[in-house]
Every structure is written in C-alpha cells, then in structure tokens.
Amino acid sequence: MTATLITGANKGLGFETARQLIAAGHTVYLGSRDAERGRRAAEQLGARPVQLDVTDDASVLAAVRVIEADGGLDVLVNNAGVQSEMGEDNTMISASDVTADVMRKTFETNVFGLVRVTHAFLPLLQRSSNPVVVNVSSGQGSLTRSSAPGGPASPSVAYSSSKSAVNMITVQYALALPHLRINAVGPGFTKTDLNGQTGTQTVEQGAGVIVRMAQLDPDGPTGGYFDAQGPLPW
Template sequence: MTTTLITGANKGLGFETARRLIAAGHTVYLGSRDAERGRRAAEQLGARAVVIDVTDDASVAAAVKTIEADGGLDVLINNAGIAGIEGETRDGAEIGAAAVTVDMMRPIVETNVFGVVRVTHAFLPLLQRSAAPVVVNVSSGLASLTKVSTPGTPAYAYLGVGYPVSKAAVNMITVQFAKAFPTMRINAVEPGYTATDLNGHTGTQTVEEGAEIIVRMAELDTDGPTGGYFDNAGTLPW
C-alpha cells in the first residue's frame, strides 16, 4: 500500500489529486491548514485528515509525528501554494515589476518556497525509509524562464513578479534535492491554467485535467525520471 501526503488538499487540485490517488489504491493524508475543512474534505473522499500549515515549523513537525505513528510515507506532494496579490490591479494597472514590493512578495515566497523546503526537509527521514519514495512539487508554466521570455506567449504576457519567482525557485529546489537524493523520484509539474481559487476560477482547464500530471508523477516507479519539469505533454524548458 502506498501512503501519500498532499498539502493544501481540502479543495482544488489537491482535492482532485487525492480523489484520483485514493481510487488508485493509495492511502492519502489530506493536508489542510484548517482542521474542520480538512476533516470534511477527507470524509468526503475516504482520506485521512492531517492539519499542516506549511509556513509553521510546529505544525509541520506535528504532521510528521502523526504520519510516522501511522506507519510512514511513500509519496509527498507539495501542492499548497498562494498567488498573493499577483494578478490584482492598482489604479487600473496590473501589479508588475514597476509596483511590486518586498512586502507583497514575502508571503508568496514564505508559502511557495520556504514551505516546500520546510515540508520536504521534515519528511525526508520518512521518505528515506520507503522502498519507492516520490516527491512531486507543484510548479507552474510561469516558472519557465524560456516561456516567460518568449514574446507572443501567455507566459510572456503575465506581468506579475512574486508568483513566477516563487515557482522558479521551486524548480531549482526540485533539481537540487533530486541530485542530493538519487534514490528518490523528485520532480516539478505544471498542471496548466486550471480553474481554482488561486486564479479566481478564471483558468481554462478543469481540476480533472490539471491533476493529471500530478497523479502521473506521484505514481512513478523507481526507474522513473527525476529532477525534471513536466506538464501533460512532456518535458518543459527551464
């Protein structure tokens, strides 16, 4: 039996990924900052609820103890993330490089970057005991320097700074952890522009479509790729 933890899983892509992996036979810990929302979502799916705030050391440590006591972990999906103020407007203009401040970026980086490092580091001892450990880091197409610097693409048209910076950092974290732990399958994925709370449900994909690559990479065998950056169509350019 494969045991999987998904952070930020009480709704959206995390919830759909949990549903799919449970159907595939995984024991899923549905991670949520809010205990009641997590409990309700877990009951709906047949998952196990665990409270985990990726920005809080004590919360993450408590989640590790809970999952360790129940037997361990095979798959970690770092899904929790925020867009912050990205995509909003100020005085009629989208907030981009000319208006971004450290205070705007700080909560995005704390959640999307430090959160991934905090959770991955905390669960490494459990993952290292697994016969087939896997880490999936949910990134974004906006993390691709190639795409963001190619005129005429949707990524090029996006003016925000904090969110792309945070996801580009997630890609680097993915590469460096994959090199450090060659027996693990550690990859970054781009779900696509999926309709979730993150973007006010303006995305052009369903959560079912967006979760496809997350599920696929969560089910890798020990000979699967590692240190890569993927979407549904294949490998993405850095």
C-alpha cells in the same frame, strides 16, 4: 499500500489529486491549514485529515508525528501555494506595485513552505522502498517560456519567480538524493481559487500530471519538469 501526503489539499488541485490517487489505491493524508475544512474534505473523499500549515514549523512537525505513527510515507506532493499578486477583481497587480512584502508572503508558502515540509518528511521518505516527491510548479516558472516573444499569459513577479525557485530546488534535491524520484510539474492554467477561477481547464485535467508523477516506479525520471504533454523547458 502507498501512503501519500498532499499539502493544501482541502480544495482545488490538491483535492482532485487526492481523489484520483485514492481511486488508484493510495492511502492519502489530506493536508490542510484549516483543520475543520480539512476534516470535511477528507471525510468526503475517504482520506485521512492532517492539520498542516506549511509556514509553521510546529504544525509541520506535528504532521510528521501523526504520519510516522501510522506507519510512514511513500509519496509527498508539495501542492500548497498562494498567488499574492491577485487583486480582489481577479486581475494581477502590476510589476511596479509588487513590494518586498508581496514577495515575502509568496515565497513563505511557495518556496520556504515546500522546503520546510520536504526537510521534515525526508526521514520518513527515505525509509520507503519507492519514495517520490512531486513539487507543484507552474509553466510560469519556465525562464525559457517567460523570456520568449509574447511571454506568459498572466505575467507576474512574485508567483513566477517563486515557481522558478521551486524548479531549481527540485533539481538540487534530485542531484543530492538520487534514491528518490523528485520532479516538478506544471498543471496548466486550471480553474482554482488561486486564479479566481479564471483558468481554462478543469481540476480533473490539471491534476492529471500530478497524479501520474506521484505514481512513478523506481526507474522513473527524477530532476525533471513536466506538464501533461511531457518535459517543459527550464
């Protein structure tokens, strides 16, 4: 049975991805920064809860030990993310109001957290016969789309640039680790707490591309950037 870890999975896209992968036969480790929320979510789905704060080395290493003791890992879904530019009224702060602290908070989870988790779990993934990594990016991480006339629907500085960084990290990992399938995905503008539930599609729709890329065969693509319709422009 395929063992899959999903970070930030106690709600939203992570929770729905867990639900769909469990239905597809995966054993899912539901990673959650809050242990109690993770336990409740895992109980609801039939997943295995793992306390996992992607910004904390000790928490990540403890999660590695838990999953290693259970037998190992085949699929890693780096889903945990924050949107530090979203105000209390569910509108984005302006670019002129983005500070270094906002950037740092965003990158600590969206970029450094992804690298921290990937680095820690690579030894387990490399033991798998079909290791897969799915990095949840965003269409806002596309330089091509962002620089096109009209730009993105929700312009941002910190969030968009963090997802562009995720895309480059994905490419570099894929080049360095050709025996793994490592891809970035843009789920689309999905109704989640990340955007104050202002998205235009459901979590069921948004999770589709994550679930599909989490089930790649060994001859599947790697180093790509995809949404529900296919490859995205960088």
